[in-house]
Amino acid sequence: MPELPEVETIARSLAPLLTGRRVRRLTLRATRLRKPLDSSLAEAVYGRRIEEVGRRGKYLLLHLDDGFTWIWHMGMSGCLVHQRLGETQAARKHDHVIAELDDGGRLVFNDPRRFGLSLVDRMATCGLFSAMGPELLDVQAFNGPYLASWRRRTGRNIKDVLMDQRVVAGLGNIYASEILFVCGLRPTRRLARMSRAACDAVVVAAREIISEAIEHRGTSVSDFLDGIGKPGGYQWRLRVYGRRGQACPRCGSAIKSVLISQRSSFYCPRCQK
DNA sequence: GTAAACCTGGCA
DNA sequence: TGCCAGGTTTAC
Numbered sequence: 001m002p003e004l005p006e007v008e009t010i011a012r013s014l015a016p017l018l019t020g021r022r023v024r025r026l027t028l029r030a031t032r033l034r035k036p037l038d039s040s041l042a043e044a045v046y047g048r049r050i051e052e053v054g055r056r057g058k059y060l061l062l063h064l065d066d067g068f069t070w071i072w073h074m075g076m077s078g079c080l081v082h083q084r085l086g087e088t089q090a091a092r093k094h095d096h097v098i099a100e101l102d103d104g105g106r107l108v109f110n111d112p113r114r115f116g117l118s119l120v121d122r123m124a125t126c127g128l129f130s131a132m133g134p135e136l137l138d139v140q141a142f143n144g145p146y147l148a149s150w151r152r153r154t155g156r157n158i159k160d161v162l163m164d165q166r167v168v169a170g171l172g173n174i175y176a177s178e179i180l181f182v183c184g185l186r187p188t189r190r191l192a193r194m195s196r197a198a199c200d201a202v203v204v205a206a207r208e209i210i211s212e213a214i215e216h217r218g219t220s221v222s223d224f225l226d227g228i229g230k231p232g233g234y235q236w237r238l239r240v241y242g243r244r245g246q247a248c249p250r251c252g253s254a255i256k257s258v259l260i261s262q263r264s265s266f267y268c269p270r271c272q273k
Numbered sequence: 274g275t276a277a278a279c280c281t282g283g284c285a
Numbered sequence: 286t287g288c289c290a291g292g293t294t295t296a297c
Contacts, residue, residue: 002291034279034293058292076291077281094281113280115292156274165293172291221291222283241291262276264289 002074004136004170005213006224006232007055010080013227014107015053017082018062022049022102030096033116034075037097044120045070045099057132057169061123069123075115079225081108112223133168136210142168144200151192151199158194158202159187159260171206174219174241177266179205181240186272187265188258212237240266 002010026042045064054061060080062070072080083089085104097109097118109118123129134141150167161167162176171179180187183205185198194202218224218232221242225231239249244257248268257266 006291032279073292075280075293111280112282113290113292115280117293163292174291219291224291261274263292 002058002076002078002224003172003175003219004055004058004210005175005216005234006218006226007058007060007074007170008214009218009226009232010074011053011055011060011227013230014060014080014082017084017105017227018050018053018101018107020049020051021105022047023099024102025100027098027100028096029091029098030114033096033111033114033118034073035117035119037118041118041120044068056123056129056135057165058172059128064120067122068120069126070120071117071126071128072109073117075111075113075117077113077223078109078111078116079223079229080227081110081225081229082106082227083108131166133164133166136168136170136206139207142203142206144196144203147191147203148194148196148199151194155190155192157187157260158185158189158191159265161191162202162206163261163263168206170210173263173265174221174238175206175209175213177241178209178239181266181268181272182209184272187260187267189273240268242266 023045026045028037049065050062051065052063060072083106088106094112095108095110099107136142159176162171183201213234216234219234220231221235240255243255246255248255248271251270253268253270255266256269257264
């Protein structure tokens with residue numbers, strides 16, 4: 001579920017509901033997500049006011065009034081949903097973290113696979129972000145020359161490189177496939193063998209696809225929901241992801257898939273060179 | 274580099 | 286029953 005457009009969608013839907021709210025109580029119903037959850041989390045957020053809702057790469061950020069940030073990662077299957085006073089419901093299976101707010105609303109983290117993450121840290125010193133690459137939509141930082149500069153440093157294929165959070169933050173398996181379709185490059189293509197113009201084309205396609213996906217509020221393949229429990233709409237616009245054997249939207253050839261770094265990558269054998 | 278690990282659920 | 290799934294880390 002949660003690549004950049006999905007996390008951005010969650011952040012935008014939660015911002016008006018969480019900004020200015022204080023955390024009144026925290027309930028942990030699982031002992032560990034990707035890392036152990038302990039009572040220090042409750043101590044860190046108790047009584048704190050949420051000043052701002054943000055995002056960095058695939059991480060959702062709740063900036064608190066003491067300079068710390070409540071950092072969330074959705075893993076593969078996590079959803080962070082706000083329930084208003086009156087629509088609160090009994091805890092469901094896989095509701096792992098429940099925060100009660102000062103207006104009677106609740107913030108509930110549900111994650112069947114428990115690959116998610118919830119912790120409090122300072123952004124400036126948090127190791128999760130120290131090696132993270134630029135934001136994909138930051139034109140000053142993520143551009144053709146920047147991507148081309150990685151050609152010296154890696155002989156990897158372009159699909160791997162795009163999904164490397166140290167190169168650019170926010171891309172995962174769905175959008176990497178979509179971007180490479182739009183710019184006509186095979187996912188197996190080595191970055192080192194790409195021209196400067198090809199690097200430019202990848203960046204342009206990335207901005208286009210990600211902007212479009214944010215406009216459509218992300219992709220719900222099976223279970224993605226935004227901060228108010230509403231699915232995204234971009235799954236209807238996917239060009240190649242998950243469409244093995246179906247017709248390429250451009251030329252009609254059958255979409256193929258290939259395993260790259262243990263992940264399925266989808267491409268059109270005719271349109272992508 | 275590549276595989277396996279962490280987890281559950283859905284589908285063939 | 287086995288395989289696959291939006292991610293990341295850790296171990297050969």
